[in-house]
Amino acid sequence: MKNRYDVIIVGGGPAGAATAAHLARAGREVLLLERASFPRDKPCGEFYSPPVRGLLRELGVYDAALRAGGRAVPAARIFCADGATFAGGFAASAACSDWAREGGLSLPRLALDNLLFQNARASGADVRDGVAMRGLLRGAHGGHVNGVQTDAGKFFAPLVVGADGGRSRVAREMGVVRPLPHLQKIALVAHYEGVPMEPDHPVEMHLARDETQATVVCGFGPGPDNTADVTLVVAEDEARRIAAAGRPAAYYDALLPRFPVVAGRLRRARRARLVTCGTFGHVTTRPVADGALLVGDAAAFIDPFTGEGVYFALRGAQMATEAILAALRRGDLSARALTPYARARRRELTPKYAACGLIQQIVHCPAWMAWLAPRLARRPALTERLLGVTGDMESPYRLLSPGYLLGLLRA
Numbered sequence: 001m002k003n004r005y006d007v008i009i010v011g012g013g014p015a016g017a018a019t020a021a022h023l024a025r026a027g028r029e030v031l032l033l034e035r036a037s038f039p040r041d042k043p044c045g046e047f048y049s050p051p052v053r054g055l056l057r058e059l060g061v062y063d064a065a066l067r068a069g070g071r072a073v074p075a076a077r078i079f080c081a082d083g084a085t086f087a088g089g090f091a092a093s094a095a096c097s098d099w100a101r102e103g104g105l106s107l108p109r110l111a112l113d114n115l116l117f118q119n120a121r122a123s124g125a126d127v128r129d130g131v132a133m134r135g136l137l138r139g140a141h142g143g144h145v146n147g148v149q150t151d152a153g154k155f156f157a158p159l160v161v162g163a164d165g166g167r168s169r170v171a172r173e174m175g176v177v178r179p180l181p182h183l184q185k186i187a188l189v190a191h192y193e194g195v196p197m198e199p200d201h202p203v204e205m206h207l208a209r210d211e212t213q214a215t216v217v218c219g220f221g222p223g224p225d226n227t228a229d230v231t232l233v234v235a236e237d238e239a240r241r242i243a244a245a246g247r248p249a250a251y252y253d254a255l256l257p258r259f260p261v262v263a264g265r266l267r268r269a270r271r272a273r274l275v276t277c278g279t280f281g282h283v284t285t286r287p288v289a290d291g292a293l294l295v296g297d298a299a300a301f302i303d304p305f306t307g308e309g310v311y312f313a314l315r316g317a318q319m320a321t322e323a324i325l326a327a328l329r330r331g332d333l334s335a336r337a338l339t340p341y342a343r344a345r346r347r348e349l350t351p352k353y354a355a356c357g358l359i360q361q362i363v364h365c366p367a368w369m370a371w372l373a374p375r376l377a378r379r380p381a382l383t384e385r386l387l388g389v390t391g392d393m394e395s396p397y398r399l400l401s402p403g404y405l406l407g408l409l410r411a
């Protein structure tokens with residue numbers, strides 16, 4: 001059995017599958033290893049920002065995504081804990097590309113991830129699911145990473161890409177993980193069927209307070225055929241209460257009435273399933289090492305609140321591919337040779353992660369929300385600029401521009 005490749009990718013989620021497809025199409029020999037058996041599901045709000053359409057198109061899976069039930073989501077609406085609401089369309093804020101006019105996209109992860117995974121195979125990657133990576137292999141004196149130990153034996157390559165998600169083993173073995181203590185949370189993700197909705201129902205974020213006055217968040221993602229993804233996000237220390245409730249469903253049902261608009265809408269709907277997962281925010285000090293590189297959640301995971309993880313995964317895959325191909329051409333896979341990827345991430349993605357982090361902080365501060373929400377409600381253009389940033393269409397720095405800040409003060 002073949003065991004030497006140009007690149008080994010660990011993890012077949014959106015980041016790994018997209019990186020594998022790009023590299024294989026460029027003529028490289030790629031091994032994609034995935035622990036789960038595909039198709040596999042993944043707890044997710046299932047809303048993707050508008051540029052994801054363009055990234056899927058480039059990978060050649062956009063039409064298949066629409067055929068699989070992909071639904072346009074033209075707008076977002078936010079419901080604050082004190083009853084204030086504000087809303088805006090994605091198209092108004094954009095630099096008017098086609099995908100922006102159509103808005104964001106919703107599609108079950110079961111379908112989306114499987115399309116991307118099969119696309120990696122169709123693009124020429126050697127794709128193996130049901131094979132877990134157990135550790136990195138290193139050259140002499142524990143230096144350069146040069147392969148992986150798996151359930152199915154050893155595989156070798158001058159570069160291993162860690163695309164193994166939020167609890168990345170590759171990142172841990174590289175020694176670069178820095179947890180973000182304020183972003184250790186628990187998500188309870190439910191799928192409902194038979195939900196009454198208008199055809200272009202917006203994606204919604206509902207905020208409420210629990211009895212300790214901590215902010216709890218409910219994301220409402222409209223799916224195909226009157227289905228909806230309803231995700232509750234609570235602090236990590238709620239784990240005790242979830243356990244005390246006996247089963248997650250009992251905790252979920254007790255919390256849902258704090259979001260009366262959603263609870264009312266779901267009264268006659270059927271909950272098809274409920275999954276609980278930890279969402280543990282982290283960043284990495286460096287996404288590259290000698291013979292190793294991180295992409296997707298393995299490189300950084302902020303929070304599902306602004307719904308951009310799949311964008312980060314697919315855009316990160318593009319950026320990684322460019323740097324990997326250049327390094328392979330030079331025959332140098334050292335951390336130094338891979339630094340252009342670290343630099344590109346710092347330039348393009350780090351400000352976006354910072355903006356997501358800032359929005360998180362504001363959302364969890366009732367005084368800030370009480371100041372901000374009525375202003376955004378009065379001035380839709382300011383909301384649309386905000387959605388342009390969280391929707392990955394505009395530079396986060398535009399939220400810090402004197403014009404934007406002055407607009408908020410005057411609104």
Ligand SMILES: Cc1cc2nc3c(=O)[nH]c(=O)nc-3n(C[C@H](O)[C@H](O)[C@H](O)COP(=O)(O)OP(=O)(O)OC[C@H]3O[C@@H](n4cnc5c(N)ncnc54)[C@H](O)[C@@H]3O)c2cc1C
Pocket residue numbers: 010011012013014015016033034035036042043044045046047048049131132133134163164165166169187189231277278279295296297298303304307308309310311313
């Ligand atoms: C509750 C929640 C809601 C979210 N909602 C949204 C949303 O609405 N929109 C959005 O864009 N993003 C959302 N996200 C974020 C999004 O899910 C991630 O950013 C995205 O999945 C990242 O893709 P990835 O390929 O990096 O990682 P993953 O999708 O996690 O894929 C990693 C893969 O690696 C595999 N793997 C792990 N370890 C090994 C190993 N040792 N060997 C082999 N394989 C391994 C796993 O099985 C998995 O398939 C949400 C996240 C959470 C937790």
